[in-house]
Amino acid sequence: MVKYDRDTAVAAIASFYEFFCTLPTSTPTVIQYPPPGGWPDITPENMAAMKKSDSVIDLYRHLPYPKGHIEIAHATSPTWWFYEPLKPAFDEPGFLDRTGPIGAGEIPADVAILTNGGRNGSWLLLDTTNGTITNWIQQENPEHDEPSQDSPDAWRAYPTLPISMFFESWKNEFRSLAWMVVPKPDDDSIFDYERDPAAKELRTIYRAHGWGTEQWRAVECKEALFAWDKEQMQKMDEMDDTEESSRDEKKFQN
Numbered sequence: 001m002v003k004y005d006r007d008t009a010v011a012a013i014a015s016f017y018e019f020f021c022t023l024p025t026s027t028p029t030v031i032q033y034p035p036p037g038g039w040p041d042i043t044p045e046n047m048a049a050m051k052k053s054d055s056v057i058d059l060y061r062h063l064p065y066p067k068g069h070i071e072i073a074h075a076t077s078p079t080w081w082f083y084e085p086l087k088p089a090f091d092e093p094g095f096l097d098r099t100g101p102i103g104a105g106e107i108p109a110d111v112a113i114l115t116n117g118g119r120n121g122s123w124l125l126l127d128t129t130n131g132t133i134t135n136w137i138q139q140e141n142p143e144h145d146e147p148s149q150d151s152p153d154a155w156r157a158y159p160t161l162p163i164s165m166f167f168e169s170w171k172n173e174f175r176s177l178a179w180m181v182v183p184k185p186d187d188d189s190i191f192d193y194e195r196d197p198a199a200k201e202l203r204t205i206y207r208a209h210g211w212g213t214e215q216w217r218a219v220e221c222k223e224a225l226f227a228w229d230k231e232q233m234q235k236m237d238e239m240d241d242t243e244e245s246s247r248d249e250k251k252f253q254n
Helices: 006-020 054-062 087-091 163-175 198-208 218-253
Strands: 111-113 123-127 132-136 160-162 180-182 189-191
Touching: 006 054, 006 163, 054 111, 132 163, 160 163, 180 198, 180 218, 189 198, 198 218
Parallel strands: none
Antiparallel strands: 111 123, 123 132, 132 160, 180 189
C-alpha cells in the first residue's frame, strides 16, 4: 500500500530536477530551493482561491522550482507557486483557468498539480491521499476503462505510479534516449518521436559526447546539437525555396 509522505515527494521531485540539470539545455537549468520552513508566500490564506487541502499547500510550500520557463517533457513545464506577491495573481482574469487541465474532470482538493501540459503535454497530478502521480494527457486515451470519460474522476483512468517510481521512470526515458533535449536559441524542446529518422542522428550525437558515462560532456554536446538543429532549419528553408520556385515555374508555364 503506497503512502504519501511530503518529504519523500519533495525528494523525488528535487532528484528529477537535479537530473534534468545534467542535460544539454541551451542555458544551464537553475533550481530554486525554498528557505527553511518553506516559501513564505505560499500559505492557506494566499492560496484560498485554489481550494486545495492543507497537505497540497504544504507540498507546494516546500517544493523546489526550476527558474524560468523550461520544458521537462514534451510540451510540459513545471507549475510555479512562489510568485511574490502570490495572492494578487489569483485576481488576474483567467489565472485559475490556466492552472488546471481541461477535460480531466474534477481535480480533488487533495491533488496537487505539478505541471502545465496544455493540449499535448503531461499534467502531473499528485494525490496526497495515496502517494501517487497520474500522468494526464489531453490528446491521449486513458489507460483504463474506468472511471469513464464523463465521470468527475476521469483523470484517474490515466497512467498512475507511486511518486518516486514515476520520476524514476521519467529519468529512464532520458537515460535510454527515448527522450532527448534539443537546445534551441529561443526555447528548448524535448524530442520524443521514436519513429522519426532524426532520432537516430540525435542519439549518435549524445553517445558521441559520452552520454550515460563518466565522460559525459554536456556543453560540447549542446554545441553539437545547436549545429544539428541549425542544419535542419537550413534544409527546411531550402525545401521551401525549391517548392516556391516550382510553383512559380508552373504559373509561368500556364
